[in-house]
């Protein structure tokens with residue numbers, strides 16, 4: 320196991336855009352690859368993490384009733400919903416309270432997967448605009464999962480800014496809404512905002528504080544570290560809670576199922592650049608857990624979504640070989656220095672980005688060490704008390720050492 324180093328940044332306090340970053344000094348300028356080649360990014364992941372991480376408290380003013388509302392872009396909140404009759408009512412009541420008090424969001428849509436548990440009726444009873452996912456964009460046939468439902472719902476969204484949120488959240492609060500919309504309402508230069516939060520794992524009465532987000536931790540984050548290190552600062556890259564300007568959402572493809580979030584993150588990065596993206600700390604979120612047998616499929620979809628991006632091979636080359644085109648240009652490997660793993664986490668003290676040394680060491684086949692080098696190899700397996708002399712010398716010593724285990 321490699322030595323682990325932690326770099327702890329200040330809790331997210333919502334530094335305004337443009338403020339001079341106090342992140343660590345970097346010697347390189349990060350570069351980003353897109354369809355047309357290399358281009359420079361104006362900030363590193365560390366700088367991004369520090370300058371584009373907000374806290375929902377920064378936007379608490381949006382949740383306060385105000386007689387004279389400032390002129391602002393209109394907003395739509397969309398809930399993809401499949402069998403969420405148990406949670407959608409409470410969530411919509413909370414949203415309605417916020418809306419009655421502040422006018423935010425202007426439009427609330429529930430896009431229902433023809434759920435047999437009566438989700439649509441509950442949503443209608445709570446005043447939402449409800450559509451069946453199968454009645455929109457009819458020319459595309461029956462809807463094919465969450466991403467497809469979101470794409471179809473976008474076609475009836477009227478807001479200048481569109482937010483999506485999962486409808487199975489057990490501890491939904493109104494700051495989920497104004498917190499996620501806040502950065503986009505506050506700064507016209509931002510184009511895309513993703514939620515960040517701690518994720519408890521709850522089974523019956525038992526709760527493991529940061530045990531949730533299994534696909535996120537075991538698939539999405541390692542995958543992004545390798546192929547899209549620019550995105551390694553996102554604490555919850557798969558979060559269903561995110562918002563963007565409608566033009567941005569209309570200019571990227573949507574994967575139909577559970578690939579939608581990671582696909583969008585990559586495509587939005589390509590479209591608007593990291594500097595126009597942000598994340599916001601919403602505290603904690605408890606979702607309804609799926610069994611491992613479903614999550615292994617979700618993981619496979621996440622993997623295939625990333626693999627579907629055209630420049631993946633180039634990116635791997637970029638990671639391994641540095642910039643291919645111009646030797647004087649820094650490569651992607653400088654964004655993700657070899658042998659490090661960038662791990663973004665949410666804590667009670669704020670969001671944190673850790674850099675961990677994660678060496679990949681490969682030993683040669685023992686059989687290839689059958690002569691002079693055998694001393695080193697066999698010493699690893701030396702029986703207690705064995706002398707170096709006993710083990711010295713080629714294949715005989717090697718076989719002795721192996722069987723002595």
Ligand SMILES: O=c1ccn([C@@H]2O[C@H](COP(=O)(O)OP(=O)(O)O[C@H]3O[C@H](CO)[C@@H](O)[C@H](O)[C@H]3O)[C@@H](O)[C@H]2O)c(=O)[nH]1
Nearest residue numbers: 399400401403432464465485486487557558559577580606
């Ligand atoms: O075919 C579907 C499946 C889900 N949902 C709804 O989508 C939301 C999230 O789905 P869920 O199955 O609870 O996802 P998670 O297991 O929590 O998966 C996480 O990771 C996924 C992959 O990135 C994201 O799509 C999710 O938003 C994110 O919460 C919920 O409101 C569901 O009701 C649909 O509308 N249609």
Ligand SMILES: O=C(O)[C@H](O)COP(=O)(O)O
Nearest residue numbers: 531532533534535608609
């Ligand atoms: O985002 C994820 O990783 C999946 O939704 C799984 O979450 P869970 O481990 O909390 O069920």
